[in-house]
Amino acid sequence: MSSTSIIKVQVDDTQFKSFLDLYQEYQEHLESAPDDWKKVGDAIGDAGADMEDFADASKASKEFLLIAATQSEIISREIRKASAANNALLESLTKNVTAQKSFADQAERSEKHMKELKKGASEFAHEIFGLGSFLMRLGALGGSLAGLGGLLSGIGLKDLASSAVDTQRSARGLGMTPGQLTAFNQDFGTRYLDPGVLGSISSAQSSFSGRMWLARAAGENMGQVAGEDPGQLAANLAIRAHNWWVNTPASMRTAEVLQSTGFTQSGFNLNLMKQLGNTPLAELQRAAAQYGSDQGRFNVSDRNTDAWYGFLRQIKDAGNFIETHLTNKLSDLAGPLQHFADAVGKDVTVLIDQIFTPANLNALEDGINGFTKYLGSSQFQQDMKDFAGLVAAVAGAMRKAARFLGIDTSPSSSTNPASIPVNPGLDPDEVQRETRGQVRGYGGVSFADKALGYTRHKLNMPSDPRAVLAEMDAKNGLPAGTLEAMWAKESSEGKNLVGPVLRNGDQAIGDLQFTGAAWKDWGKGGDRWNFMDEAKSGGAYMGFLSKRYQGDIAKALAAYDWGRNVDKTIAQNGANWQKGLPAESMDYIKIAKILNSQKQNVRVTVQNSTAARVAVQIMRPQPNEHFYRLSVSV
Structure with missing residues (x-):
């Protein structure tokens, strides 16, 4: 059976759709409401915690405020005390200003007295020490001269000058040069021949008979001995005297026989002949050879000697002038010096009375006893050894200075190197x-x-x-x-x-x-x-x-x-x-x-904590090495 529309009703559902949409949105919000309420709850919880923190902070702030209030009270009290102290300080400063004014007045009065005292002291010093100042200057001059003399003596210039002049004068009297005389005194005069022999030889050279005897003794002709150096003649005569004594029978060694040889007339007596005869011929020959070489080394020319004499004369001239001037000056001061001497005598009396007291004498006695003990102590012996070492050092320095000046200081030695035992293995x-x-x-x-x-x-x-x-x-x-x-x-x-x-x-x-x-x-x-x-x-x-x-x-x-x-x-x-x-x-x-x-034993432990195999090898030192090498290979 088919349906057929009888009544047509027109319906508008727009409002209903709007309602439905709102309802569905409400349902969605309703479903999400628990999550929103949870968020709100959490927010309220957080706010509560913040409020608790704020309460705690407020409590602490209150305590701090109480402490600050207490400190403020203490500060206030100290400020009040400081104010009282400031008042006391102010009063003290006021009193100090008053005292300063009083002191300034007193200082002004004292300054006037000091000026008057200074003026009086100046006049007193001028009167008392006027003469003393002159004598002090005089003493300084004397000290300077003494220092100059000490300096010249210390370096030996004055002695060198005197020696050069004296040697020249003696050499001229003998017909020799200064070098010949110095060489003879060194090579013969200190060991073999008396220097007086030179005078005998020189006198013999000045007469006909003397030359005859000299020629006989020396084995030369008269012309040769007349012009020969007395030192060389003496050296030759010493060697011939040795040969005469050695070759002459003992029964013939008499003063009468010696007279016929010419030695006696040349200054050689029998005792000297005996001495030379017992002297090894090699020594005399060596001394003669040394004399020949030394006379040139030791010679000082006449020009240099004259310069030394001028130096000596200037020193003596300066000394004589100063002595004369001081003598004249001191004669003018005889009166003032007498008064000065009297004043010094009084001062010395006072000093003696103050120095020579029982206490000082006892102290002096103690000092002498202490010094005596020191002289007997081992410390004194050590000090003397140290001093001897310093003296030796000074002697060495002087020897070096002598070598610098060209003076031979080496000792002559007759040691024969061939006679010294030597180990043939070295x-x-x-x-x-x-x-x-x-x-x-x-x-x-x-x-x-x-x-x-x-x-x-x-x-x-x-x-x-x-x-x-x-x-x-x-x-x-x-x-x-x-x-x-x-x-x-x-x-x-x-x-x-x-x-x-x-x-x-x-x-x-x-x-x-x-x-x-x-x-x-x-x-x-x-x-x-x-x-x-x-x-x-x-x-x-x-x-x-x-x-x-x-x-x-x-x-x-x-x-x-x-x-x-x-x-x-x-x-x-x-x-x-x-x-x-x-x-x-x-x-x-x-x-x-x-x-x-002294080598130390060292233990080396190699631990292997891995699965790998480790090889350890000790290697000997290489040349010029003094340690072992450790080799570890994986």
Whole structure:
């Protein structure tokens, strides 16, 4: 059955749709309401916490405010106290101003009195010390003159001048030059012949009969002896006198026989002939040869002697003038000086009364007793030794000054080098340093130079010498303690700085005992008496030897002690090279054994915390190395 519309109703659903949309939106908001309320609750909770913090902060602020109020009260109270103190200070300042005014008034009055006192004192000083000032100036002048005289005496100028003038006068009287007279006095006059012989010879040269006797005694003709130098004649006569005594039978050695030879007329008596006869002929010949060479060296020309005389005359002239002037001046002051003497006498009386009191005499007695004890003490003996060392140093300086002036101060020596025993096993040219008596020679360091050297060594000694030697060991690649052990062996740590003299005249000096020849190669211009210079040179030399022998410290020590002889014994004996060393060098290389005994044992632990395999290898030292190498490989 089909449906058929009967009534058509027109419906407007727009409003309904709007309502439905609003309702659905309401439903959505209603569903999300719990989340919004939760947010609101959380916000209220946070606000509550903030309020609690704010309450706590407010409470703390209240406490701070209470403390601040208390402090403000204290400050206020102190300010009130300070105000009271300021008032007291103000009153004190007021009183001080008043006192200052009073003091200024008093000072003004005192200044007037001081001016009056100063004026009176000035007049008093002028009256009392006027003469004293003059005498003080006079004393200063005298002191200056005395100082000049002392200076001239100290350097010997006056003595040199007087000696030159006196020698010239004596030489002219004998018909000689100053050089001939000086040479004769040095070579003959102090040992073989009395200088009076020259006078006898000179007198004989002046007469015919004297020349005849001189010619007979000298074995020359009269013309030769007339023009010959008296000193040379005396030297020839001394040699002939020796030969006469030796060749004449004892029964014929009489004064009567001597008269016929001409010696007596020439100033040679029998006692002098006996003395010369018992003198070795070589000594007389040497003295004659020295006289021939010395007379030219010691001669002072007439011109120079005249200059010395002018110098002496100026000194005497100045002295005479000053003496005359002072005499005249002092005669004018006789009256004032008498008054001055009286015043000094009174002052001396007062001083004596004040000085020579029982207390002062007791103190003087105590001082004398103390000085006596000092003279008997070991300290005085040590002081005297120190003083003797200073005297020796001064003597050495004077000897050097003499050599600077051309004066020969070296002692003559008749030592025959060939007669000195020498160990044939040692070559002195190869030995670097002292050999403790096995090689001896002649010459060497003088006592004065030794005193100066020990003084320089003492002054330049470092505060820690062992530290210096250790530094030199490290610098030159030497085992620690090498140079210190050598220092002890060589010089007993600086106590024995001078070794024996070698056959060639050289000598070892210093802490590490360098000879002069070795010092030329290694000293680098330094001073063998200086510890630092010897330490540097010794370290450098030992470093060189260590490298030369590929780090074998025993061979280096042996070479330092025995020189290149070590190479010879190494070539001859090979591995047993020590068999060829002398006993001294064997003792010296004990240093190497001491150094080896001082090596420390070091344990090295290698821990492997990995799965890898680790190889550990110890490698021996390389040449000139003194340590082992540890190799770790993975």
